[in-house]
Amino acid sequence: MDARRFRAPRAVAALLCCLGLLSGCSHSSTSHSGEKEDSTARAARAAAPGRAVDDLQNGYLKVIEDVLPSVVQIQARTDLGSGVVYDGQGHIVTNAHVVGTEDSFRVTTANSEDTLTARLVFSYPQQDLAVIKLDKAPKGLKAARFGDSAKVEVGQIVLAMGSPLGLSSSVTQGIVSATGRTVTESRDNGGTGATIPNMVQTSAAINPGNSGGALVNLDGRVIGIPTLAATEPGAGHGAAPGIGFAIPASTVRTVADQIVKDGKVTETGRAALGITGRTVVNDDYEVAGVAVVEVTAGGAADKAGLEPGDVITRLGDTDITTITSLAQELASDRPGERTTVTYTRDGDEKTVDVTLGEQ
Template sequence: MKSTLKKLLPFAVVGVVSGATAVGTLQYFGHTSNNADQSYFTSSSNASFVGMNTAMTGDDFVKAAKTTVPAVVTIKNYQNRASSRASEQDIFDFFFGDPQGGRGQQRQKQQPDNIPSGMGSGVIISPDGYIISNNHVVAGANKLEVVLSNKKSYIATLVGTDPNTDISLLKIEEKGLPYLNFANSDNIEVGQWVLAVGNPLGLNSTVTAGIISAKGRGIGILSSQGKASNPIESFIQTDAAINPGNSGGALVNSNGDLIGINSAIQSTTGYYQGYGFAVPSNLARKIVEDIKNFGLVQRGFLGVSSIDLSDEKQIAAYNKEFKTDIKGGSGVYIRGFSDNSGAQDAGMKTGDVITKIDSYAVTDFADLSAAIGSKRPGDKVQVTYSRNGKEITSLVTLKDQKGGTSTRTKADLSVTEKIGSNFENLSERFKTDYGLNSGVVARNVIDGGEMSKIGIFDNYIVIEVNGKPVNSEKDVEKILDKYQGNVQVKFVDEYGRIYTKGFKMP
């Protein structure tokens, strides 16, 4: 049934090349709070970004390790449900590779309550218990256990996640905890010594050393998994050994300051082969502060679709399809604009090549993502671009995907944003063939969202909501608009099995 659905109802690919939020990490937002630890998230002073050393001695390794190890935790992900997909992969398969060649291990039995479905790492970033990790470490959990380096255990609250940067924010109820400062990841240098700290392969508090091998890497891992609607990839590449279980752990400089969140490796075996990748701290910081202060990530967009001029395959495909003769090189070529585009409002045109955002050089799409990723709707950026050999600079006001320039809170979200899924119409022919009187197909289901929590995934068919048949996304929105209380959802999985499950409307 799943393959049939895919054939009949293909995904719609929407190309809005923008910037969104966060591959570099956690920034600040001016939002007042009575929380005594607010400064750990919102300080904009230079003191909150510590300097980078470009060399490390043996003593530096010891110092950095002593600072970092107590602030790195183990995160255990518990999922009390049977696998509803024929080949559900391990929580780390997508990000660390599958030694079985991508087939994944089938799970035929429901996971026992006392055995975690997956384990990863996290980093304490404030003394009152805020912890940053990866989205894929916490995905699908109905319980998250955090274990400190001293073996003390807590049940954590998931504050929020961002699949577009693979960042999540958790909270445990404790005070006086060891924590790491964020360093300015823009200041890191290729060749600089770093430490990776995490819990790989069940080995708690493991420290490995290496150098920064490259900056601004886009490896396509977030977009390939289909969970990120607007993925931002500008990874720090390191040769410090990273393995399954390191995910969500710390990449630190010689002072033990956080420069990245370890997220992925590139490997043919699923284990370390010399290529590890971390989300830069500036991006990660921005993401978690948005989650903490607003309940969701604030994303600013240029409002352009583009071609990476460093990507020969992308250029060749575009030239073939549109009978053009675009040449490769450096920069990002604008191929079109979204509705309400801030870039178009500022006078930019199709064919312009973006070379700089403010003072940040743009050589490829990863650079553009990183530069715009730390911005919010309403922010203004200086965009430098080439047009017919002439360099032009325009001031662009970034917007959200709806064309707005203001920040939003959870109260401003649409119904589909609140429950974590879009919906696509079923054809009448499909309903007839499968004996359905109603139904919509779940699309872009968000890990950790309400629909995901009750076992609904992409391509599942939702038949009824609160006992009422649904045949369009508008039907779902009408039923749940301004609704408060428990929501009942009747749906069909890919095997044709019908379930009725519920959640409390957020």
């Protein structure tokens, strides 16, 4: 929209204001002055909505101008997704499910149709994050600025930038719908099956190809990496409109910094029991817990005395019915924290103290 359209109301208001001042100087009648002031106030109120729309739109345009050059399209052999330029050396952060099992990629920036080549630095499926690096960083490559996840609030206006359905440099708008969501990805359609804590929920449209792009606030800072849209089981597992999730910026920075520095994730910050498990059902075919299939030597479960064949039914004060519910509960804990595990062995229920390990 042409910003010049909104300058006329300001000019009218300013002209009326000047006329009011001149009238006040040349007339002694307070009633006439009051009428002029009322007219000026009415003109100002009439111009205010136009100014508000103008300011909001200009804010959107500035954010898009600032951030979109830092959002790229990533083409693997079979998958298409998005990424965010992490630094001037050519590191790009994206989702692990975007890179899949590939190690080389074609990258297109918003400012050029030229195809760049990149290689995988490290993929961390447990958090659905990965870093790739351009073989040759082009001149003027612009790194995105990442925000503070602690300052993200429900109701904030956000823009999602990426390449939905291959439509590069697309932008959608919404709000932050919720924070602190723990979400488990489906393994369908190439998902990693990761359980990710502290996700940002947004109403901005998240479609295939948006994964790995940028969820941006009106300060022009990336507050999350869009990762998945909710599905609606009652509608044939189709996408649930207006419910998408993004990995928070704090998690992205923690993981990406380690990968850039060390070439891998050295400290996950994710709690673990140190078991391989599977969901079991009771005699009524209802989910009833997680059977321990294997215990990692020296892990938290091993130190607590858990054995293969035990069925975990509670972690702390939370009932555990499936392997997903166990993963979600562990996602809210930290390595080194102490909790309890309730389990059954040979029909007897037992409870032990456990110091959680690191995944």
